[in-house]
Amino acid sequence: MDHKQITYAVEANNLVKTFGKERAVDGISLNVPKGIVYGFLGPNGAGKTTTIRMLATLLQPSEGHAKVMGYDLVQEADSVRQSISLTGQFASVDEELSGRENLIFIGRLVGFSKKDAKTRADELLKAFKLEDAAKRQVKKYSGGMRRRIDIAASIVTSPDLLFLDEPTTGLDPRSRNQVWDIVRALVKNGTTVFLTTQYLEEADQLADLIGVIDQGKLIAEGTSKELKASIGAGSLTVHFDDVTELEKAKEIFEQQLNHFAEANLREISLTVPIKEHAKAAKAIGELANNDVQIKDFSMSQPSLDEVFLTLTGKLPESEGDELHEQS
Amino acid sequence: MSNHEEAFENAITVKKRPKKPSALSAASTFAWRALLRIRYVPEQLFDVTVFPIIFLLMFTYLFGGAISGSTGEYLDFVLPGILVMTVAMITMYTGLDLNKDIEKGVFDRFRSLPIWRPAVLVGALSVDAVRYLIASTIMITLGYILGFRPEAGFGGVVLGVALLLFFSFSLSWIWTMLGIIVRTEKALMAMSMMILFPLTFLSSVFVDPTTMPNWLQKFVDINPITFVVDAVRGLIHGTDAIGDIMMVIYISIGLILVFGTLTMYFFKNKE
Numbered sequence: 001m002d003h004k005q006i007t008y009a010v011e012a013n014n015l016v017k018t019f020g021k022e023r024a025v026d027g028i029s030l031n032v033p034k035g036i037v038y039g040f041l042g043p044n045g046a047g048k049t050t051t052i053r054m055l056a057t058l059l060q061p062s063e064g065h066a067k068v069m070g071y072d073l074v075q076e077a078d079s080v081r082q083s084i085s086l087t088g089q090f091a092s093v094d095e096e097l098s099g100r101e102n103l104i105f106i107g108r109l110v111g112f113s114k115k116d117a118k119t120r121a122d123e124l125l126k127a128f129k130l131e132d133a134a135k136r137q138v139k140k141y142s143g144g145m146r147r148r149i150d151i152a153a154s155i156v157t158s159p160d161l162l163f164l165d166e167p168t169t170g171l172d173p174r175s176r177n178q179v180w181d182i183v184r185a186l187v188k189n190g191t192t193v194f195l196t197t198q199y200l201e202e203a204d205q206l207a208d209l210i211g212v213i214d215q216g217k218l219i220a221e222g223t224s225k226e227l228k229a230s231i232g233a234g235s236l237t238v239h240f241d242d243v244t245e246l247e248k249a250k251e252i253f254e255q256q257l258n259h260f261a262e263a264n265l266r267e268i269s270l271t272v273p274i275k276e277h278a279k280a281a282k283a284i285g286e287l288a289n290n291d292v293q294i295k296d297f298s299m300s301q302p303s304l305d306e307v308f309l310t311l312t313g314k315l316p317e318s319e320g321d322e323l324h325e326q327s
Numbered sequence: 328m329s330n331h332e333e334a335f336e337n338a339i340t341v342k343k344r345p346k347k348p349s350a351l352s353a354a355s356t357f358a359w360r361a362l363l364r365i366r367y368v369p370e371q372l373f374d375v376t377v378f379p380i381i382f383l384l385m386f387t388y389l390f391g392g393a394i395s396g397s398t399g400e401y402l403d404f405v406l407p408g409i410l411v412m413t414v415a416m417i418t419m420y421t422g423l424d425l426n427k428d429i430e431k432g433v434f435d436r437f438r439s440l441p442i443w444r445p446a447v448l449v450g451a452l453s454v455d456a457v458r459y460l461i462a463s464t465i466m467i468t469l470g471y472i473l474g475f476r477p478e479a480g481f482g483g484v485v486l487g488v489a490l491l492l493f494f495s496f497s498l499s500w501i502w503t504m505l506g507i508i509v510r511t512e513k514a515l516m517a518m519s520m521m522i523l524f525p526l527t528f529l530s531s532v533f534v535d536p537t538t539m540p541n542w543l544q545k546f547v548d549i550n551p552i553t554f555v556v557d558a559v560r561g562l563i564h565g566t567d568a569i570g571d572i573m574m575v576i577y578i579s580i581g582l583i584l585v586f587g588t589l590t591m592y593f594f595k596n597k598e
């Protein structure tokens with residue numbers, strides 16, 4: 001297959017998907033550079049799955065257009081399919097078959113001979129620690145095993161672009177970390193990963209670029225740092241050896257940064273929110289000028305929860321929460 | 328590096344996509360999947376084994392005496408009819424299975440693969456043809472034990488069943504289309520029954536249409552199932568049915584053209 005020289009794995013231009021009157025995806029434009037993890041972050045019903053299904057050629061956009069791996073989504077759908085793999089939000093393998101049979105099945109469908117398909121299946125089962133469950137029906141797998149076999153089925157041959165729709169929803173921290181490791185390894189080997197998540201931490205940890213989606217619209221985009229910066233740089237915490245130093249520093253900080261500095265007497269530390277990193281540096285410099293002894297200092301960044309709050313004026317809520325409130 | 332890390336690195340390194348499989352290879356891979364599923368869920372064969380037996384016994388002994396005066400004579404008449412009816416009934420499971428695939432989500436993966444798209448359905452339908460063959464064999468064997476005697480001998484039976492399988496394959500495309508567009512399994516089941524019951528009962532399956540009231544006869548005479556029953560009956564008993572046979576072939580091709588096309592259209596544009 002000829003490989004186009006492209007910069008972007010996904011170039012979407014004003015994608016819209018309407019279901020009846022509802023605009024599930026309402027004009028999304030985004031560029032995903034090749035070779036990164038793009039994290040699509042949004043609450044339930046935001047339009048994440050609908051966007052992915054359009055980009056994976058499963059749904060025709062109602063408006064707008066997009067190129068995936070340099071191919072037009074509609075005109076060159078078959079070439080797009082050659083370059084991508086999709087791990088859907090729900091079952092993406094046949095639950096009635098065993099893990100091994102599923103992998104052989106996909107192997108045959110991507111064009112391997114029987115023998116090669118079997119070899120590849122065993123290789124993946126071993127790599128994903130599913131050897132013991134190889135002959136068990138997938139419906140008898142645990143959640144973590146399910147997700148691993150789903151992803152394994154997507155990389156029977158290496159896709160240029162891998163879509164993962166909520167790959168860690170419902171997993172315990174250990175299984176979640178396993179999935180993260182797999183994603184990182186895939187990206188290191190040159191695959192571009194487009195994943196959706198409802199977890200702020202996941203986007204923060206895994207994604208090089210984050211798009212925040214709400215009600216079908218992209219409401220913010222940037223690196224995790226940039227997003228955090230858009231609502232302030234976070235806060236500065238300084239530790240001291242004794243309280244007299246702390247008290248001197250408190251006065252200087254409040255003057256310099258124009259904000260109340262919160263003292264923690266047990267830890268002998270001061271915390272103050274700051275708008276720009278430069279101001280924090282200046283304030284620390286001022287402590288030195290006044291001979292205030294400090295033990296150490298650190299900058300902490302705001303959580304993505306706070307980002308969401310600032311951007312949408314509400315915290316992302318799951319459907320479960322809504323139901324709860326109604327009843 | 329540990330043994331596992333090595334295996335992991337190895338599995339993740341770039342594996343080029345080989346040449347995409349031929350249409351035939353893709354279809355037989357889907358057929359293989361359908362066969363595996365039968366191995367795991369043998370209850371799936373319930374409909375093709377138990378239905379034929381129950382239908383045959385029930386209709387032969389329930390109606391036989393009343394309609395033909397003797398069960399033996401009636402069996403010769405009714406068996407080809409019940410055979411057509413039973414196989415036509417079990418074609419609807421094709422749609423139900425497809426509907427489940429869609430609901431669960433595996434279907435999305437199939438549709439995102441660069442394969443000859445009808446393979447998904449053609450593969451499943453060819454395994455279904457094997458199921459129809461099992462049903463036919465069981466019913467004819469049991470019939471034989473009960474006294475059924477095909478007048479055109481074994482050859483006639485083979486031709487009759489072959490024609491029936493071809494018709495059933497064609498009929499299945501109605502169910503694949505409905506399987507894709509209807510949202511829930513229950514609705515699909517109800518809809519399939521609504522189509523199948525009148526078609527199979529208001530036909531020449533059980534009685535000679537000339538015994539029916541005029542208005543009913545009109546419907547029965549244009550019912551495709553009547554043509555199939557008459558054609559299969561003709562082949563099995565060696566009576567002249569060439570007109571019916573040709574008609575069945577036309578109907579079957581028509582079904583594939585219309586519903587095969589519609590199925591693939593909805594397959595492509597499924598929301």
Ligand SMILES: Nc1ncnc2c1ncn2[C@@H]1O[C@H](COP(=O)(O)OP(=O)(O)OP(=O)(O)O)[C@@H](O)[C@H]1O
Nearest residue numbers: 019024042043044045046047048049050051089598
């Ligand atoms: N096939 C469909 N027909 C009608 N409406 C749909 C369909 N698919 C999605 N929707 C609607 O579109 C909106 C966006 O759904 P989508 O599944 O894309 O959200 P999501 O971000 O993936 O949510 P979740 O986190 O719950 O998976 C929802 O309101 C949903 O009800």
Ligand SMILES: [Mg+2]
Nearest residue numbers: 048049050089
């Ligand atoms: Mg979703």
